[in-house]
Amino acid sequence: MKVNNPEMNMKFMQIAMKHLPEGKKFLDNKGIELNMEDLQPMLELLLNVMSEAYELGKDDATNKAE
Numbered sequence: 001m002k003v004n005n006p007e008m009n010m011k012f013m014q015i016a017m018k019h020l021p022e023g024k025k026f027l028d029n030k031g032i033e034l035n036m037e038d039l040q041p042m043l044e045l046l047l048n049v050m051s052e053a054y055e056l057g058k059d060d061a062t063n064k065a066e
Contacts, residue, residue, distance in 0.1 A: 012050045016043050 020039070027034055 008054065009047070009051075012047050012054075013043075015050065016046045 020043070023042070024034070024039070
């Protein structure tokens with residue numbers, strides 16, 4: 001599930017890129033070497049998780065407002 005909002009998707013990408021060095025360091029410390037091309041599927045997964053979490057929070061807020 002992806003949010004159909006390019007602005008929100010851009011914010012999600014900015015959040016993912018902010019935390020990417022920490023994730024890469026973790027993998028490097030485990031002996032798993034990945035380049036940016038290898039990390040792309042993980043970024044997509046992270047964006048999907050953020051989109052689902054956003055929709056869940058949005059639905060929850062809507063239900064509480066009713």
